[in-house]
Amino acid sequence: MLVTKKKSLTALPWPATRGNETDEERKARKLRAAEAKRRNDAINRELEAERQRIHKQRAGKILLLGQAESGKSTVLKNFQLHLAPKAFELEAEIWRPVIHLNLVRSVNFIVNLAMSRGQLPRQENPKVPRGPRKLSTSMTPELRKLTVRLAPLRQVEEHLIQILSGQEATNDSGVALVQPYNPTKAPDITLSNGTQWRKAMTVHRKHSIDSMSSTASRESTEIIQCRRMLTALSSDIEALWANRSVQEMLKTADIALHEQPGFFLDQVKRVTGENFRPRPDDVLKARVNTLGPEEHTIVAESGSEKEKHYTIYDVGGSRSQRIDIIIFLAPMSGFNQVLAEDTNVNRLTDSLRLWQSICSNRILAGVEFVLFLNKLDILESKLKSGIQFADFVTSYGNKPNETEPVSKYLLDVFIRIHKQYSPKRRKLHSYLTCAVDTKATSDIITKIQDVILMKILARVNLV
Numbered sequence: 234m235l236v237t238k239k240k241s242l243t244a245l246p247w248p249a250t251r252g253n254e255t256d257e258e259r260k261a262r263k264l265r266a267a268e269a270k271r272r273n274d275a276i277n278r279e280l281e282a283e284r285q286r287i288h289k290q291r292a293g294k295i296l297l298l299g300q301a302e303s304g305k306s307t308v309l310k311n312f313q314l315h316l317a318p319k320a321f322e323l324e325a326e327i328w329r330p331v332i333h334l335n336l337v338r339s340v341n342f343i344v345n346l347a348m349s350r351g352q353l354p355r356q357e358n359p360k361v362p363r364g365p366r367k368l369s370t371s372m373t374p375e376l377r378k379l380t381v382r383l384a385p386l387r388q389v390e391e392h393l394i395q396i397l398s399g400q401e402a403t404n405d406s407g408v409a410l411v412q413p414y415n416p417t418k419a420p421d422i423t424l425s426n427g428t429q430w431r432k433a434m435t436v437h438r439k440h441s442i443d444s445m446s447s448t449a450s451r452e453s454t455e456i457i458q459c460r461r462m463l464t465a466l467s468s469d470i471e472a473l474w475a476n477r478s479v480q481e482m483l484k485t486a487d488i489a490l491h492e493q494p495g496f497f498l499d500q501v502k503r504v505t506g507e508n509f510r511p512r513p514d515d516v517l518k519a520r521v522n523t524l525g526p527e528e529h530t531i532v533a534e535s536g537s538e539k540e541k542h543y544t545i546y547d548v549g550g551s552r553s554q555r556i557d558i559i560i561f562l563a564p565m566s567g568f569n570q571v572l573a574e575d576t577n578v579n580r581l582t583d584s585l586r587l588w589q590s591i592c593s594n595r596i597l598a599g600v601e602f603v604l605f606l607n608k609l610d611i612l613e614s615k616l617k618s619g620i621q622f623a624d625f626v627t628s629y630g631n632k633p634n635e636t637e638p639v640s641k642y643l644l645d646v647f648i649r650i651h652k653q654y655s656p657k658r659r660k661l662h663s664y665l666t667c668a669v670d671t672k673a674t675s676d677i678i679t680k681i682q683d684v685i686l687m688k689i690l691a692r693v694n695l696v
């Protein structure tokens with residue numbers, strides 16, 4: 234290949250022989266050379282202008298970190314809503330099947346739980362192992378009827394998973410996407426990168442607003458069928474959630490379904506309505522857990538930041554030097570919970586360990602940290618319901634079991650760790666947050682924008 238290229242190069246009359254050049258020919262050659270130089274300079278100027286424009290457009294890079302379910306993707310959605318509300322609004326439609334899947338999974342979870350609690354007497358169900366009969370009385374005739382009527386939702390769950398992930402209910406590696414039944418938690422939705430759903434989202438972000446709306450209105454017949462099924466079963470779903478023995482059963486099993494991610498059972502009529510269009514708060518509550526690192530670009534739509542590009546990484550670790558800010562999320566409500574992946578580890582302990590290791594990381598020493606102590610609302614409702622913080626965090630002693638002193642205490646612990654483990658002095662901007670409260674989060678994002686600006690100015694020695 235190289236030999237061929239060499240041969241063809243030597244065949245070219247270059248450099249041009251000038252020995253027997255006439256005056257006209259020399260003039261023409263000089264003119265051509267001048268013209269070539271002019272074009273070359275123009276191209277270089279354009280390239281430089283483009284480089285400067287891109288540089289000016291770059292508003293900052295943010296890395297979101299924190300344990301699973303701490304609220305990273307929810308904060309990302311808040312950034313989208315704050316900086317690019319029009320694009321967010323147009324994207325809302327895409328979340329409808331996710332919200333429906335969240336709802337269906339909650340229903341199927343309750344049905345499974347009811348069935349496992351109210352097993353049929355042994356002679357009617359040979360599969361039930363021998364042993365003490367479980368609460369067969371908890372399955373009232375009404376509940377039994379509801380579980381039968383809602384049985385088609387199992388198929389709806391499988392269908393929605395297939396549609397959203399663009400694959401069969403079992404993926405190539407044989408890993409079941411319909412997760413095994415967990416008796417304490419409604420299952421999460423895990424959609425890998427490159428799925429139909431993600432692709433659709435990407436298309437929405439990149440296209441102009443006009444073409445986005447036409448994409449948004451296209452819906453597959455399968456999704457429509459799933460929606461019709463949900464609309465038809467709407468009253469039964471409501472009845473299931475309102476059913477007294479269901480509520481008692483959840484209470485006895487100590488399952489606070491309404492505090493779990495992707496909870497829509499209190500909005501059934503609206504969410505299953507034929508014309509349901511997700512509102513921003515629905516999108517914020519819709520739950521899909523993130524797999525692998527994701528890069529999101531948000532183009533600010535108005536204000537002094539108009540046209541600026543924000544790049545937000547949902548998970549990170551690499552290229553840390555080029556990151557301006559890390560937002561670390563710790564869910565304060567986790568003090569009485571354990572990790573789904575290791576039930577021996579308390580969630581708060583895990584958050585603190587993660588925070589300590591991030592703070593002490595030398596590669597991240599020059600990055601400014603923003604700390605979100607999140608899920609303030611859930612912390613408040615837990616404390617108000619009588620759960621004693623000191624029962625789980627003994628060092629809290631006998632201080633009041635109230636939101637303010639508890640969150641202040643947690644904040645102090647996080648600040649102390651940051652101070653003690655950071656390789657060198659750096660600023661920490663900390664906030665108590667409720668990421669599903671868009672107004673409050675929007676105010677915080679405005680403050681963070683200032684922090685980013687200062688950081689960028691400092692980088693170019695302007696402050």
Ligand SMILES: Nc1nc2c(ncn2[C@@H]2O[C@H](COP(=O)(O)OP(=O)(O)OP(=O)(O)O)[C@@H](O)[C@H]2O)c(=O)[nH]1
Nearest residue numbers: 302303304305306307494495518522523608667668
């Ligand atoms: N009530 C309440 N719910 C929240 C808050 N922040 C996040 N959530 C909910 O918590 C769930 C988990 O949030 P995500 O943003 O998906 O969590 P994540 O950190 O991205 O989780 P992974 O992708 O699994 O690492 C979602 O259903 C959110 O709606 C909060 O401050 N209050």
Ligand SMILES: [Mg+2]
Nearest residue numbers: 305306522523
């Ligand atoms: Mg996430």
